[in-house]
Amino acid sequence: SAVISQKPSRDICQRGTSLTIQCQVDSQVTMMFWYRQQPGQSLTLIATANQGSEATYESGFVIDKFPISRPNLTFSTLTVSNMSPEDSSIYLCSVDIEGGGFGEKLFFGSGTQLSVL
Amino acid sequence: AQSVTQLDSQVPVFEEAPVELRCNYSSSVSVYLFWYVQYPNQGLQLLLKYLSGSTLVKGINGFEAEFNKSQTSFHLRKPSVHISDTAEYFCAVSGGFKTIFGAGTRLFVKA
Numbered sequence: 001s002a003v004i005s006q007k008p009s010r011d012i013c014q015r016g017t018s019l020t021i022q023c024q025v026d027s028q029v030t031m032m033f034w035y036r037q038q039p040g041q042s043l044t045l046i047a048t049a050n051q052g053s054e055a056t057y058e059s060g061f062v063i064d065k066f067p068i069s070r071p072n073l074t075f076s077t078l079t080v081s082n083m084s085p086e087d088s089s090i091y092l093c094s095v096d097i098e099g100g101g102f103g104e105k106l107f108f109g110s111g112t113q114l115s116v117l
Numbered sequence: 118a119q120s121v122t123q124l125d126s127q128v129p130v131f132e133e134a135p136v137e138l139r140c141n142y143s144s145s146v147s148v149y150l151f152w153y154v155q156y157p158n159q160g161l162q163l164l165l166k167y168l169s170g171s172t173l174v175k176g177i178n179g180f181e182a183e184f185n186k187s188q189t190s191f192h193l194r195k196p197s198v199h200i201s202d203t204a205e206y207f208c209a210v211s212g213g214f215k216t217i218f219g220a221g222t223r224l225f226v227k228a
Contacts, residue, residue, distance in 0.1 A: 031214070041220070042220045045215055045216070045217065045218075048214065048215055092161075106163075108160055108161045109160075110160050
């Protein structure tokens with residue numbers, strides 16, 4: 001299994017500001033993912049962040065809005081830039097400890113609940 | 118590319134009744150299939166998964182699901198539900214190095 005720590009657990013931010021969310025894993029993993037879960041909605045994949053390469057963004061998400069860092073095999077950050085109320089959501093870090101890309105061992109952090117005023 | 122469709126957004130059911138939550142998927146590559154549960158104010162928890170082998174897979178809390186390749190379905194079932202099964206259930210498909218989730222089905226078990 002994997003233990004994933006996300007910081008902060010929640011935050012209330014002003015419109016136009018940026019927030020960086022940290023994700024720390026207790027073991028080395030190749031594949032990390034960032035998801036968003038808007039109120040009452042399902043999880044939407046924002047991007048895949050593999051160490052040693054640029055993050056791969058899903059349709060509708062761009063690097064300028066959601067820059068991601070992946071400096072090593074246990075850590076990643078997601079920044080939500082120039083926030084608006086529409087960015088209010090839970091942001092989840094996830095890792096696939098098998099690394100095969102088929103999600104057999106997918107673990108999720110506890111999430112960061114973001115409210116933008 | 119993969120996609121997942123959960124056919125019911127809400128399923129109300131009485132306690133001790135059987136329930137089926139429906140999930141259909143599409144993919145151009147081989148996939149693995151999952152059901153996750155999210156209890157109120159909690160994180161995601163894996164219920165069960167289909168990777169290969171027997172098409173009927175059993176998970177935690179008495180849930181099971183059947184993979185049907187010809188119908189591209191992976192419906193979740195439980196023969197007798199409890200109040201404590203009230204939660205959001207997400208079907209997910211993995212392949213091509215990412216996991217995609219369905220919109221979710223809210224199961225509401227009534228006494």
